[in-house]
Amino acid sequence: MKKIYLLLVFIFCLNLSEIYAQIKTDPDDVSQRRAKSNQDQQAKAKEWVASLELKDEARITRVENVITTHLIAVRDWHNSHPYTQVPAGINPKTGDKLSELDRRMIAHSAKPDSIHQNFMEGLRKDLNEEQVIAILDKYTVGKVDFTMKGYHAIVPDLTDEEAQHIRGLLEEARERSVDYKNMEEISAIFEIYKTKAESYLNSNGRNWRQLYKDFVNKN
Template sequence: MMRKILKPFILISLLMISVNTFSQTKDFAAPEEITTKAKEWVTALNLTDAAKKSAVENVIAVHLTSIRDWHNAHPASTVPDGINPVTGNKLSDLDKQIIADSAIPASVHQSLMDGLNKNLSPEQVETILDKYTIGKIAFTMKGYKAIVTDLTADEEAKILTFLKQAREQAVDYKSMKQISAIFEIYKTKSEQLLNNNGRSWRALYSAYTKKIKDEKAAKAKQ
């Protein structure tokens, strides 16, 4: 009986150790498609220091490979059926996959951020994080400014803080659906902020969509 209990515990322990060790490996042979992506992202920084360029490429490649391997080893089916404690809705496959992927050791994320901050300026780090999330911060902030035309500087700063939190959390997820879902968490916080400031996000969004429809209809008549 004791052996049956210890066996899964040992397997879990070995998995955690292997992931932690893997995420800290400096000389790592990442898959070609991941290496190519890492090089493309780093090219945007125009680094002149060859050593830093190589180090950053390696940090990104190790992180992307760690995320991929954890994701592949922990499919949504490993999470039992249940409900979302916030909405009460049954967990979707996307919910389950996010839960499974969120269990990746924190050291994987920490190794990425430590490696980036060691070799890059804060602005360059943000550029790489934007590459992970296909520029969602700029796109989302542009949307808020279009919908809330009198957005205050304080509101903009707080929303930007939320979106940066979303971006850094989202880099540890493999698919764009997951990344978008993480951003939705912080977009909800941003919209609640606007509501708390006496605005009605629902009314603002409704007015914006009506404006867009009216503009399209006017163009169609021309």
């Protein structure tokens, strides 16, 4: 009786694994999900370009294609390079163990430079710099202006020179961020540049930690 029971359990598990494998590798299902994702990227590109209110239909189509191509390239690299490809070591600067996000950022930052170059060059063929910035802001949900407001609130007497330097760092963060798929990774890029901004303020005679503490206590 026990042997029969074990045999039935084995057959059940075997069938279950076969079903799971079929679901996981069903090419039709994969193809449908990819097609749906491509449509989502195209819809996003159309929405962003529509906000520019361009008049030339051929120009609109070219810019939409540049954005869609970039979104798909970033998605494909993201999906084909999981964090598990990066060994679970330590950050050599801090000694802290690499987090899952750290490992994802390492994997996803290794994409070919041509992905970024093709995107920026493609935008600049048909858009002026103000319009290019508008697209980058769409991609990063306006993080540059939002973060600058935070610095002005925390440092009320921020000088024009300081503000210009910090904005330059955030604009660099914005451009680098368009090579990442989701907001968690985009925010991680901005954190790198916010750390640089805060180090700059400290080196300019400010005490960032105290300024931030005072701001929190006041609010």
